[in-house]
Amino acid sequence: MGRQQGGSRYVGLLFSAPFPRRIGRMFGVKNILIVEDQADVLKLLGVALQHPExxxxxxxxxxxxxxxxxxEAPDVILLDIMMPGELDGLDLLxxxxxxxxxxxxxxxxxxxxxxxxxxxAAIHAGADAFIAKPFRLNELKRCIDRLLTIKPSEV
Known part of the structure; x- marks a missing residue:
């Protein structure tokens, strides 16, 4: 695994995309999937929720x-209900x-x-939370943070 180079040993690790979920969890990286059919809203949410972790x-x-x-299963999904295509948000849920x-x-x-x-309908389908549009970004961030700290056994 290690290799001699200049008298010292080193170990190189290489991760290929997608970043392995179990490794991400070890380092505290949380995986969030945003599902939104309006490109401008999708982009805004993506930028607003950026965080090193x-x-x-x-x-x-x-x-x-x-x-x-x-x-790759996410930790949290932000899911719009009205979506184009074969599946809508409730179908996906x-x-x-x-x-x-x-x-x-x-x-x-x-x-x-x-x-x-x-x-x-959303709660019966299995949603953990429902936030009505338009919403305050801080409200959404608090909701996500709360869900990311809940253990599966507490739900």
Whole structure:
């Protein structure tokens, strides 16, 4: 593993993309997936949530998000309900909750559809939180921070 070079031994480590989740957890890196069909909102959220201890991934559709989740399960998903494509946000949420591999993934639904029945539908589908659009960025950040500190056994 190590190699002689100039009289000293060194060990080189090389990680290929995507960054292995278990290694990320060891160093405290949290994986957040933002699923939003409006490109400007997606970009804004991506920039606003940047942090050295966070890996931000983005998706413009629930279909693409499902593929990303299977590739590497995030710690938290920010999920819009109204999405183009075969899957909408609630469909994706139901798929996540039906698959035991993603039991520890926390989901924050962010939606302009904020009537009581929409909130209830999201919670029944398995959302951990619901934030109505428009929202304050600080509110969203607090919600994410809270979900990132909850142990799966506490949910």
């Amino acid at each position: 966070r890996k931000i991934r983005q998706s413009l559709s629930a279909d693409q998000a499902w593929l990303l989740v299977q590739e 139901q798929r996540l909750r039906a698959d035991q591999r993603f039991d520890n993934v926390r989901v924050v639904v962010i939606s302009a559809r904020a009537q009581q029945r929409d909130r209830i």
